[in-house]
Amino acid sequence: MSETYARIIIDISHEKVDRTFDYRIPQHLRQEITVGTRVLIPFGKGNTMRKGYVVGITAKASYDPDKIKEIGGIVTDGVSAESRLITLAWWLKEQYGSTMNQALKTVLPIKQKVKPKEKKIIRSLLNREQLSNALKEAEKKSYKARVRLFFALLDNPVIPYEIAVNQMNLSASAIKPLIEKGDICLESEEIYRNPIQIESQEEKRLRLNPGQQIIVDSFNRDYSEGKRDTYLIHGITGSGKTEVYMELIQRVIEDDRQVIVLIPEIALTYQTVMRFYGRFGNRVSIINSRLSAGERFDQFERAKNGDIDIMIGPRSALFTPFSRLGLILIDEEHEGAYKSETVPRYHAREVAGKRAQMEGASLVLGSATPSLEAYTKALRGEYQLFRLTERAKKDSSLAEVSVVDLRQELKDGNKSIFSRKLQMLMEERLRKKEQIMLFINRRGYANFVSCRSCGEAIRCPHCDVTLTLHNNSRLVCHYCGHTIPMPSKCPSCSSPYIANFGVGTQKIEQMTKKMFPQARILRMDLDTTKGKGGHEAILSAFAEHEGDILIGTQMIVKGHDFPDVTLVGVLAADLSLNTPDYRSGERTFQLLTQAAGRAGRDAKAGDVIIQTYSPDHYSIVTAASQDYEAFYRQEMAFRRLMKYPPASGLLTIQFSSRNESVLTETAAAAGAFATAIGEPEQVQLIGPVEASVYKINDIYRKILYLKQENYDILIKIRDQIDGFSENHPELFEQVLIQYDFS
DNA sequence: AGCACGCCGACT
DNA sequence: GTCGGCGTGCTC
Numbered sequence: 232m233s234e235t236y237a238r239i240i241i242d243i244s245h246e247k248v249d250r251t252f253d254y255r256i257p258q259h260l261r262q263e264i265t266v267g268t269r270v271l272i273p274f275g276k277g278n279t280m281r282k283g284y285v286v287g288i289t290a291k292a293s294y295d296p297d298k299i300k301e302i303g304g305i306v307t308d309g310v311s312a313e314s315r316l317i318t319l320a321w322w323l324k325e326q327y328g329s330t331m332n333q334a335l336k337t338v339l340p341i342k343q344k345v346k347p348k349e350k351k352i353i354r355s356l357l358n359r360e361q362l363s364n365a366l367k368e369a370e371k372k373s374y375k376a377r378v379r380l381f382f383a384l385l386d387n388p389v390i391p392y393e394i395a396v397n398q399m400n401l402s403a404s405a406i407k408p409l410i411e412k413g414d415i416c417l418e419s420e421e422i423y424r425n426p427i428q429i430e431s432q433e434e435k436r437l438r439l440n441p442g443q444q445i446i447v448d449s450f451n452r453d454y455s456e457g458k459r460d461t462y463l464i465h466g467i468t469g470s471g472k473t474e475v476y477m478e479l480i481q482r483v484i485e486d487d488r489q490v491i492v493l494i495p496e497i498a499l500t501y502q503t504v505m506r507f508y509g510r511f512g513n514r515v516s517i518i519n520s521r522l523s524a525g526e527r528f529d530q531f532e533r534a535k536n537g538d539i540d541i542m543i544g545p546r547s548a549l550f551t552p553f554s555r556l557g558l559i560l561i562d563e564e565h566e567g568a569y570k571s572e573t574v575p576r577y578h579a580r581e582v583a584g585k586r587a588q589m590e591g592a593s594l595v596l597g598s599a600t601p602s603l604e605a606y607t608k609a610l611r612g613e614y615q616l617f618r619l620t621e622r623a624k625k626d627s628s629l630a631e632v633s634v635v636d637l638r639q640e641l642k643d644g645n646k647s648i649f650s651r652k653l654q655m656l657m658e659e660r661l662r663k664k665e666q667i668m669l670f671i672n673r674r675g676y677a678n679f680v681s682c683r684s685c686g687e688a689i690r691c692p693h694c695d696v697t698l699t700l701h702n703n704s705r706l707v708c709h710y711c712g713h714t715i716p717m718p719s720k721c722p723s724c725s726s727p728y729i730a731n732f733g734v735g736t737q738k739i740e741q742m743t744k745k746m747f748p749q750a751r752i753l754r755m756d757l758d759t760t761k762g763k764g765g766h767e768a769i770l771s772a773f774a775e776h777e778g779d780i781l782i783g784t785q786m787i788v789k790g791h792d793f794p795d796v797t798l799v800g801v802l803a804a805d806l807s808l809n810t811p812d813y814r815s816g817e818r819t820f821q822l823l824t825q826a827a828g829r830a831g832r833d834a835k836a837g838d839v840i841i842q843t844y845s846p847d848h849y850s851i852v853t854a855a856s857q858d859y860e861a862f863y864r865q866e867m868a869f870r871r872l873m874k875y876p877p878a879s880g881l882l883t884i885q886f887s888s889r890n891e892s893v894l895t896e897t898a899a900a901a902g903a904f905a906t907a908i909g910e911p912e913q914v915q916l917i918g919p920v921e922a923s924v925y926k927i928n929d930i931y932r933k934i935l936y937l938k939q940e941n942y943d944i945l946i947k948i949r950d951q952i953d954g955f956s957e958n959h960p961e962l963f964e965q966v967l968i969q970y971d972f973s
Numbered sequence: 974a975g976c977a978c979g980c981c982g983a984c985t
Numbered sequence: 986g987t988c989g990g991c992g993t994g995c996t997c
Contacts, residue, residue: 239997241974248974252997275996276976294997373982376991403975405991 238287267318269306312552328970329575351392376405468828471623488557496545518544564596630830630837682721683728686844712920755783804843823854882937883971898933
């Protein structure tokens with residue numbers, strides 16, 4: 232029988248050894264060693280036994296077999312949080328196509344040199360006199376390292392080890408003899424930095440309404456019976472989902488298990504955090520992108536040591552090293568931010584499902600506008616579905632939503648960005664001293680072309696996505712590569728008013744100022760929120776009535792409650808409808824629903840005006856009538872027709888290279904290979920086409936799309952393409968290949 | 974992280 | 986010459 236080798240990472244948090252080492256697996260351990268196993272291995276010259284994690288098993292070693300040592304044994308002190316996370320990393324690698332290193336960095340994001348603050352310190356054991364003698368001695372003998380150290384110790388008898396090594400350039404071999412001599416000693420103290428420094432205020436437990444109670448009861452029943460399941464809570468805005476979450480969390484931590492709460496970064500506001508902190512006190516911790524690497528490390532360390540029970544944070548909080556995880560909760564489950572932008576391009580919902588299954592935890596998803604993926608699974612019975620259809624506050628009413636046809640406005644001679652109805656309502660609200668939110672659902676670049684008189688956006692005849700304007704001269708489809716020259720007049724109504732669409736918040740602010748000079752206007756976009764706490768500052772200013780009108784993008788419709796907002800205007804709903812992406816309809820529905828939920832959260836009746844060039848589009852119609860079911864049916868019909876997810880699996884393969892001609896050749900070759908192996912499996916293949924932004928930083932990118940209902944077939948094909956790239960190094964030498972499943 | 978190798982200044 | 990501090994590089 233051939234030898235087997237284990238690829239192992241050593242449990243030393245130091246950059247220099249942050250890679251894998253191969254070890255031979257002894258015969259008697261062959262059954263027991265799998266990915267994720269913690270093992271003891273001899274390491275380095277002295278063969279000191281160290282702990283390591285098995286991250287892979289191979290038949291052929293990537294190192295001189297004669298020099299490979301044997302695994303010493305298995306660490307048996309239970310299954311640690313890390314070893315399970317490493318198993319999860321393995322799954323990530325297999326599922327999403329990345330290297331083990333990339334997967335490990337995702338799962339163990341704290342393997343950095345930024346160790347906790349003052350973890351180790353050097354303390355002088357000599358008194359001042361002895362110290363200055365030692366200094367003189369060292370100077371005489373020109374022991375440079377000692378001079379530096381003694382000199383510093385004379386100033387301060389305690390020096391952080393970190394500083395000594397990095398700033399004072401002392402190596403371990405310079406320090407060690409001094410410890411043996413008894414001049415100094417090393418001590419360690421652990422100081423955690425706690426990012427929440429707030430005075431706790433009791434969060435009072437509200438009485439649940441019947442809808443909320445049903446969810447809590449069913450969950451508790453399942454939990455007590457030991458049943459772990461996935462639950463989808465479809466609750467309209469303001470229906471009190473957070474209250475339900477609190478009860479579920481309570482149940483799980485009473486059982487001495489731990490909870491991860493995922494919240495999109497943008498909604499991770501002071502308000503939200505305070506609610507959790509008020510209820511669960513210092514057993515809660517948060518992570519967010521503002522935390523330094525050191526602070527994040529501390530938070531994960533606290534979780535590992537069992538100092539906290541609840542971790543709240545964005546996507547990355549999913550990898551909190553809890554050892555007794557009982558519940559993962561994903562709020563605003565439909566949010567795009569849960570999909571990773573970097574390799575491995577995992578989706579938090581899917582990874583949460585895997586982790587929950589591995590650790591025997593429950594998974595709860597919540598949203599006012601569930602993703603098609605989640606809702607489809609719920610309808611199929613894979614998730615338990617619950618609905619909250621009433622607002623939690625009794626006297627609050629749903630807002631009145633109306634759709635305004637901008638084509639008609641133009642026909643009637645109104646060229647401003649405000650429809651007559653919106654103008655009228657704005658004047659009225661300003662008079663009554665009530666507040667207004669103007670929402671422009673722009674995201675990134677929106678360079679599609681549309682007609683100002685008929686509202687028609689120019690679309691690809693084969694793909695039903697808008698064409699994108701390239702170099703102001705040609706329109707290109709990013710899904711199939713179809714291209715036409717930029718027309719001079721509208722193809723459907725021949726109007727010459729056809730142009731690139733794109734309006735900024737700044738421009739809107741100017742126009743609003745001009746039309747309502749008496750109003751105080753606050754603007755919230757990337758420019759005005761740059762600084763730390765920029766978000767909070769503007770939102771609280773608005774809450775304090777320091778402004779009458781708040782203008783902004785998606786940011787303003789998430790999270791915050793403004794009881795005095797009674798009018799929400801969506802200036803151009805088409806902006807998100809016409810992005811070149813099959814999800815544009817879904818995103819539009821979500822944004823409009825959220826925007827509508829902002830108005831009339833209190834007793835005062837609210838109005839929502841949706842301005843659009845496509846008043847008949849189902850995303851807009853169903854958002855206006857607040858009818859999720861109707862939206863779901865129509866959007867699913869579209870996805871089935873076009874074979875887009877979740878009706879079908881979609882594998883996106885990206886090729887990127889600095890060399891355009893090599894890229895073209897390689898992408899074509901891979902495309903031909905994929906066609907050949909995909910044909911018998913009934914895989915539909917599109918491309919290779921240029922990526923929506925073809926060149927970034929002088930790197931060209933091409934895309935290949937593969938569609939097939941069966942996800943596993945796509946994974947199989949991915950593996951074969953991976954093999955193809957390994958067998959053709961001449962093609963892939965200069966080309967990077969990345970996979971994305973959706 | 975921790976060990977060995979080897980450079981270079983100091984001292985018998 | 987030899988001794989020993991201390992910077993550097995490697996560990997499967």
